[in-house]
Amino acid sequence: MLDTADFAARLREIIDAHLGLEGPLLPILHAVQHEWGHIPEPAIPQIAAALNLGRAEVHGVVSFYHDFRREPAGKLVLKLCAAEACQAQGGRDLARDVLKGLGLTDFGTTPDGKVTVERTFCLGLCACGPSAMVGDRPVAAAKAEDICREALA
Amino acid sequence: MKVYVPRDAAARGLGSDAVAQAVQREAEKRGLPLELVRNGTRGMVWLEPLVEIETQSGRTAFGPMTPEDVPALFEDITRHPKALGPVEEMPWFARQTRLTFARVGLIDPLSLQDYEAHGGLAGLRRALAMSGQAIVDEVKLSGLRGRGGAGFPTGIKWDTVRLAPAPQKYIVCNADEGDSGTFADRMLMEGDPFTLIEGMAIAGLAVGATRGYVYTRSEYPDAVAQMTEAIRIARAAGVLGPSLLGQGPAFDMEVRTGAGAYVCGEETSLLNSLEGKRGVVRAKPPLPAIEGLFGRPTVVNNVISLASVPWIMANGAQAYKDFGLGRSRGTIPLQIAGNVKQGGLFEAAFGLTLGEIVNDIGGGTRSGRPVKAVQVGGPLGAYFPVGKFDTPFGYEEFDGQGGLIGHAGVVIFDDSVDMLQQARFAMEFCAVESCGKCTPCRIGAVRGVETVDRIAQGDPTAMPLLVDLCETMRDGSLCALGGFTPYPVMSALTHFPDDFATAREAAE
Numbered sequence A: 001m002l003d004t005a006d007f008a009a010r011l012r013e014i015i016d017a018h019l020g021l022e023g024p025l026l027p028i029l030h031a032v033q034h035e036w037g038h039i040p041e042p043a044i045p046q047i048a049a050a051l052n053l054g055r056a057e058v059h060g061v062v063s064f065y066h067d068f069r070r071e072p073a074g075k076l077v078l079k080l081c082a083a084e085a086c087q088a089q090g091g092r093d094l095a096r097d098v099l100k101g102l103g104l105t106d107f108g109t110t111p112d113g114k115v116t117v118e119r120t121f122c123l124g125l126c127a128c129g130p131s132a133m134v135g136d137r138p139v140a141a142a143k144a145e146d147i148c149r150e151a152l153a
Numbered sequence B: 001m002k003v004y005v006p007r008d009a010a011a012r013g014l015g016s017d018a019v020a021q022a023v024q025r026e027a028e029k030r031g032l033p034l035e036l037v038r039n040g041t042r043g044m045v046w047l048e049p050l051v052e053i054e055t056q057s058g059r060t061a062f063g064p065m066t067p068e069d070v071p072a073l074f075e076d077i078t079r080h081p082k083a084l085g086p087v088e089e090m091p092w093f094a095r096q097t098r099l100t101f102a103r104v105g106l107i108d109p110l111s112l113q114d115y116e117a118h119g120g121l122a123g124l125r126r127a128l129a130m131s132g133q134a135i136v137d138e139v140k141l142s143g144l145r146g147r148g149g150a151g152f153p154t155g156i157k158w159d160t161v162r163l164a165p166a167p168q169k170y171i172v173c174n175a176d177e178g179d180s181g182t183f184a185d186r187m188l189m190e191g192d193p194f195t196l197i198e199g200m201a202i203a204g205l206a207v208g209a210t211r212g213y214v215y216t217r218s219e220y221p222d223a224v225a226q227m228t229e230a231i232r233i234a235r236a237a238g239v240l241g242p243s244l245l246g247q248g249p250a251f252d253m254e255v256r257t258g259a260g261a262y263v264c265g266e267e268t269s270l271l272n273s274l275e276g277k278r279g280v281v282r283a284k285p286p287l288p289a290i291e292g293l294f295g296r297p298t299v300v301n302n303v304i305s306l307a308s309v310p311w312i313m314a315n316g317a318q319a320y321k322d323f324g325l326g327r328s329r330g331t332i333p334l335q336i337a338g339n340v341k342q343g344g345l346f347e348a349a350f351g352l353t354l355g356e357i358v359n360d361i362g363g364g365t366r367s368g369r370p371v372k373a374v375q376v377g378g379p380l381g382a383y384f385p386v387g388k389f390d391t392p393f394g395y396e397e398f399d400g401q402g403g404l405i406g407h408a409g410v411v412i413f414d415d416s417v418d419m420l421q422q423a424r425f426a427m428e429f430c431a432v433e434s435c436g437k438c439t440p441c442r443i444g445a446v447r448g449v450e451t452v453d454r455i456a457q458g459d460p461t462a463m464p465l466l467v468d469l470c471e472t473m474r475d476g477s478l479c480a481l482g483g484f485t486p487y488p489v490m491s492a493l494t495h496f497p498d499d500f501a502t503a504r505e506a507a508e
């Protein structure tokens, strides 16, 4: 699906929409990930060519940043805060219970591809933790039961 | 009926969207005309969602609200079970000195009219009538130091950029706010974005820069959206654009989003990231002020540094300088977080002691258990024991106690915390977030995790190894990620030796 002409054309549109920016690579990568849920491998040579960069350089940038995925994520992405202020408020227990509730032994995607659980370091909700992001929605004073119920719904 | 329901991410996290919907539904049901303002937070996070209603005698607050509490807002509000009275009269709020955060939570964050009605743009208007040098002098005189962590005098940085000849200069706002326990940048961008825009415009005027970037985190989608919209509004109103307020030089700006790398908060890594490169730290010199973004002279300042400038320009440097302690002038937005009863954002003059912050303002732990440790200044900051609670909040004062104030995050832990685990986490965090440029950081942090694990398993030779490792990281790292990770590790080891000893004895 991703090597079709449609893909190349849509990617071209995304790139063109950003070419007027100073330093367009990160905005392009964000837009690509927004469109396809990850950075598809075939996107890399096309982006590199459009920006006059080497493929290795673009690869290097994609792999440097934790946000950029090489593989698609689950339909819902859960981010659990693992930083200190949340540790002080039961963050470690929250992570353990959410993973268990979703049948996972570690961070990652459920076998049915429905949910990806990731750890993140601080969401800026440190006075009302433990904190999580369910998709794009902040969840403070998070409870494992609520998060699992929503994720499995 | 005018009702304020915060859209701040912390308030949303605690359910303010559902409360706002309930307010709308109830008003509709009763056929009442409703003016709903989605304001920023007043900073009392433990009372969020905190709703305010405009009454004949002023605004009055209710919280923490649930949708079920909403119908009673339309009855006799004096008998509402969640009534708190006017925010300004609540002791936690009244004790503050709100300069930079004066408008946060008070105004509609995206109304330029509301902004101006509460003193907004006065600083920029004054600056427009001054020379670049005069603006820089004013900022120098105020004593303002960088709120991003290093505490470098803002006016001196600006002067370097001002005096650097170049066809293009930049103002870069560091809104990467990665430190655990901090949220001041986020609250300001969500609750009063025009203040940051005004601060950046004044910086542009002062140094002769015409372009600005706000580099913020992908973890802050609400702040990104709010800043982007505020910039659009400011541009449409002619505040920004080809001529500042229609009478000054050009200045325009945009928001850029990071991609989940803590190290990109370091200013040179941030510049690389803005340029579309890997966020690797650059060696200094050259200073960003001389060769910054795309090799041009660049001011890199934290959100709060820049957002403090409009108040200084509007009220005068001396008025700002009159607050504070020693060489720490003005106010600091303390962010009180972790296991705390009354957490949130508390802006005060420098000089409160750590004990006052934790016990009097924070009210101690939420769990009700004794406080054991307080980490100040984010993941690179030291853990303070209760024995150091008389340390006054100031740059030099914390430095003198083997710590740092960083971005002023104060994270409270009760006695259930295992400090060996916290030391391990500090090393792990450094290993995960290292940019990879220098060996002591990249490899040292990985060894650090292994070494702490050996201590936990009772290996008596591991303790001196950890101390050595910390010294190597401190002395051999290019930036503070590797260089300051020893602060949390060594402070845990020094002040809480039992947590390391028990682990050892248990294994023996």
Ligand SMILES: Cc1cc2nc3c(=O)[nH]c(=O)nc-3n(C[C@H](O)[C@H](O)[C@H](O)COP(=O)(O)O)c2cc1C
Pocket: B145, B146, B147, B148, B149, B150, B151, B152, B154, B174, B175, B176, B177, B178, B179, B262, B263, B264, B265, B266, B267, B268, B300, B301, B302, B303, B305, B306, B479, B480, B481
């Ligand atoms: C690893 C690391 C992370 C940093 N993160 C931030 C940050 O998130 N925000 C910030 O303003 N400064 C951060 N800094 C400090 C910046 O390098 C720089 O000192 C600051 O942006 C200068 O602005 P100021 O003078 O207004 O504080 C960080 C430094 C290091 C070493």
Ligand code: SF4
Pocket: B263, B281, B433, B434, B435, B436, B437, B438, B439, B441, B442, B477, B478, B479, B480, B481, B482, B483
């Ligand atoms: S100390 Fe770590 S993060 Fe800083 S430059 Fe060196 S490797 Fe990069």
Ligand code: FES
Pocket: A081, A082, A083, A084, A085, A086, A087, A121, A122, A123, A124, A125, A126, A129, A131, B180, B181, B182
């Ligand atoms: S530490 Fe978890 S939200 Fe900040």
